[in-house]
Amino acid sequence: MAIEIKVPTVGESISEVTLVKWLKKDGEYAERDEVIAELESEKATFEINAEQAGAVKQIAKEGDTLAIGDVVCSIDTDAPKPAAAAPTAKPAEAAAPVAKVATEPAAAPANVDVKATPVAAAIIADKKIDSKKIVASGENGKIFKQDVLDALNNPGRNPAAEMFSRNDRPEKLSNLRKTISRRLVEAKNSTAMLTTFNEVDMTAIMEVRKKYKDKFKETHSVNLGFMSFFTKACCYALQKYPAVNAYLDGENIIYHDYCDISIAVSAPKGLVVPVIRNAESLSMAGVEAAVVDLATKAKNNKLTIEEMTGGTFTITNGGIFGSMMSTPIINIPQSAILGMHNIVERPMAINGQVVIRPMMYVALSYDHRIIDGRESVGFLVTVKQLLENPSLLLFGKDPVDALLEL
Structure with a gap:
């Protein structure tokens, strides 16, 4: 049947x-x-x-x-199930690299399924070359010694490729890329988008990470990264400036009493934006664990639709690609997005002295229909203050102010 x-x-x-x-x-x-x-x-x-x-x-x-x-x-369903194949002896060529050096019995080709001459296979094993990057000149994809030497002498280049090629390769847009294109254009055309900038001295955060990273990983089994600091700072700032955590729905503004933080992740098939639910209630370790889980799923194309919908605010980190400054585009229907950038040591005037500090530019793009200049600038300044004084993240403000309820 x-x-x-x-x-x-x-x-x-x-x-x-x-x-x-x-x-x-x-x-x-x-x-x-x-x-x-x-x-x-x-x-x-x-x-x-x-x-x-x-x-x-x-x-x-x-x-x-x-x-x-x-x-x-x-x-x-009526098709017979095939019998399990009996194990077969390995070809002599596959065994050649193992017998090549008596003192290294564990040596083996980088890819045991590759078709290669004994000499070529030995070089692949010795140099630990990815056989997929070798252009095979033999029949049926067989790799010869010269093919391996060409790969070693020309890393990252295909020696068999035609020089100065002018070929065009049409490639159909994936559904995901179509959606990304449509949403980006829609965000530009349907919002009154404006971007405000500031800079953050990352000295304090880097010192905290350096001092506690080993103990943090030992205790929580996750690394202490920058994303948890930025997420916690944004959650406090969103509660202080609720308009940044809202969106426009017709003639109404919908405010959120929770912070579902979307994090922009570069996946194999395009940019995806999974969501950390109720980030305001998570610990630093909880945020880091959520980031690792979502990033791993994105890398393996395992994110569900539920994990990519419903965020209230987005954080994107162009710094991992070396970006110094950018104007991120709002992830509609949200009203704001924070852009992180790379950390660069720059001379700064501190108390009348020029000192070198690790600085990061941060950018907040926002929908001016909902968020005024006061809220946008105030939000970014709050994030800056919390990041430059990580102890404030415990209460979201100065501990003495919290104690005195100021």
């Missing part, structure tokens, strides 16, 4: 998806619940599983755009 595997419903606003990759070949046997293909919607990448065990009959092709409910493939 053949059963049909259809595109599932993945969200109220999503009507079509793209078949990104088949994980099971046409005719290949799949166990029940085994992943057989990857689909991509305008918001996330997700997997479809075999509902029953059987042989997969591909109907859609990689790159096809499918509507919700379309048939992706069928599964022949």
